[in-house]
Amino acid sequence: xxxxxxxxxxxxxxxxxxxxxxxxxxxxxxxxxxxxxxxxxxxxxxxxxxxxxxxxxxxxxxxxxxxxxxxxxxxxxxxxxxxxxxxxxxxxxxxxxxxxxxxxxxxxxxxxxxxxxxxxxxxxxxxxxxxxxxxxxxxxxxxxxxxxxxxxxxxxxxxxxxxxxxxxxxxxxxxxxxxxxxxxxxxxxxxxxxxxxxxxxxxxxxxxxxxxxxxxxxxxxxxxxxxxxxxxxxxxxxxxxxxxxxxxxxxxxxxxxxxxxxxxxxxxxxxxxxxxxxxxxxxxxxxxxxxxxx
Numbered sequence: 135x136x137x138x139x140x141x142x143x144x145x146x147x148x149x150x151x152x153x154x155x156x157x158x159x160x161x162x163x164x165x166x167x168x169x170x171x172x173x174x175x176x177x178x179x180x181x182x183x184x185x186x187x188x189x190x191x192x193x194x195x196x197x198x199x200x201x202x203x204x205x206x207x208x209x210x211x212x213x214x215x216x217x218x219x220x221x222x223x224x225x226x227x228x229x230x231x232x233x234x235x236x237x238x239x240x241x242x243x244x245x246x247x248x249x250x251x252x253x254x255x256x257x258x259x260x261x262x263x264x265x266x267x268x269x270x271x272x273x274x275x276x277x278x279x280x281x282x283x284x285x286x287x288x289x290x291x292x293x294x295x296x297x298x299x300x301x302x303x304x305x306x307x308x309x310x311x312x313x314x315x316x317x318x319x320x321x322x323x324x325x326x327x328x329x330x331x332x333x334x335x336x337x338x339x340x341x342x343x344x345x346x347x348x349x350x351x352x353x354x355x356x357x358x359x360x361x362x363x364x365x366x367x368x369x370x371x372x373x374x375x376x377x378x379x380x381x382x383x384x385x386x387x388x389x390x391x392x393x394x395x396x397x398x399x400x401x402x403x404x405x406x407x408x409x410x411x412x413x414x415x416x417x418x419x420x421x422x423x424x425x426x427x428x
Contacts, residue, residue: 139329143329146323150323150358153358153359153361154202154392158309160201161207162304164199165304168209192222192226193226193263196227196231202361203387203388206393207397210223220271221271225266225267229259231360231387232256232360236361241255246368251364254428258420261416320392326355330355343422345374345378349385353385354386356386363382377421
């Protein structure tokens with residue numbers, strides 16, 4: 135390992151961390167607030183019993199949370215611990231990092247004030263989330279949370295002071311729990327970016343099918359927060375088609391190295407594998423459909 139490439143890896147690692155940390159902090163804070171202030175009764179009132187409507191409502195709810203793909207994992211896990219069904223929590227987790235206003239606005243700006251990219255990115259993520267949520271609702275009848283992730287150990291007073299104290303306690307616990315996976319994920323992503331050259335990937339990806347697969351792979355490996363990935367994606371415009379860039383923007387925000395590790399801490403590995411396959415298949419098919427129009 136040359137000192138030059140080690141320095142490069144170190145720089146990438148730090149930049150991934152700096153970019154992700156504010157959103158992870160926001161995610162664990164929201165998770166703590168949900169734990170202390172949101173009751174099971176509130177959630178059962180908001181979420182319809184009908185599985186299709188539950189998935190639809192949860193998918194739209196993602197728009198209200200300005201969290202990135204790492205920050206959304208603790209929120210989704212906490213919602214499930216409060217009684218949100220798996221299919222609804224997953225739909226929320228998939229669209230949250232994409233259809234929130236901050237991400238859509240950054241996409242609009244990055245592509246030179248283009249509504250088309252906002253529409254393609256938001257639309258594809260919405261459709262993929264709906265389909266995957268519905269498949270999961272039929273396939274998995276139990277929560278799929280790991281044992282350690284589904285139990286809460288803190289009991290605090292019911293007064294406002296107790297709840298605020300509880301929120302802070304949960305936020306700190308969750309941050310250290312999630313933080314180590316963020317660091318490991320950022321380190322792996324930095325190593326991949328340093329030693330797997332982007333040019334190698336781009337040289338493979340020039341067929342109509344392979345370009346979509348390569349861009350999805352790149353989205354996974356680069357592990358850029360969804361608030362910033364559009365600026366990186368726009369730099370590929372001269373090399374890749376619009377539809378393969380959409381595949382990069384949607385798949386990378388639903389699955390990357392960092393959030394895979396976080397999901398593995400929260401959910402059973404077999405479930406994550408199924409989720410990964412479904413998301414990959416439907417993002418790929420959806421981007422191929424976009425290719426016919428763009």
